[in-house]
Amino acid sequence: MSSKLSLYKRVIPSPSLSVTVLVFWLLMSDSFTVGQFVLGMLLGLVVPLFAARLDREFARIGSLRPLPKLICVTLWDILVSNIRVALQVLGPERRIHPGFIWLPLDIANIHGIAALTSMITLTPGTVSAALSDDRRYLLVHVLHLDDPDELVRQIKQRYEAPLMEIFP
Missing domain, CATH: 3.30.70 (Alpha-Beta Plaits)
Structure with a gap:
């Protein structure tokens, strides 16, 4: 079970980013076709793999008062x-x-x-x-x-x- 989860995380490191890339690709394309959907899914799989390699700094939020x-x-x-x-x-x-x-x-x-x-x-x-x-x-x-x-x-x-x- 743990190895399946590990494999899943390596293939899809950020499911939310994958879905976001797919949705934005479909919104930006001029037509909704099976080809555009497949291309969006491929981008949704590839983009997070490269993004996971970037040295990210996570936003720390302090006071929202100002x-x-x-x-x-x-x-x-x-x-x-x-x-x-x-x-x-x-x-x-x-x-x-x-x-x-x-x-x-x-x-x-x-x-x-x-x-x-x-x-x-x-x-x-x-x-x-x-x-x-x-x-x-x-x-x-x-x-x-x-x-x-x-x-x-x-x-x-x-x-x-x-x-x-x-x-x-």
Whole structure:
């Protein structure tokens, strides 16, 4: 019985991932045919085998208390940034001063870093460009960079600090 279970785990390491791959394949294909279903099942068997070999870091969730405020702050920043970027793009080109900054990271959780990079990129006028190999610095491109230190302070206060509570 144990050897059958072991064989099953080697062939299908993550049944939920296999089903997810199959479902997404069928949703993304333009027609539902036996061939598409068989191809989706094959992908559902092969993809988890490769995914099981990756060095995964599982998300540790801390307090979700800062999440509602973080969502509101992010949505507000997206709204304000859309207006600011529109005014900059429609205004004189000489008033735009793009630049890069290296943002020092205090957050170490890779899931928190991923959330931070997504929030930065979702906010118009800023794009996360690179993460250093040691995960201690994030390169951010800014459409208009007046005060790099102030931008770092805002990102750390508005996004990174709450994310550090959520992803300890």
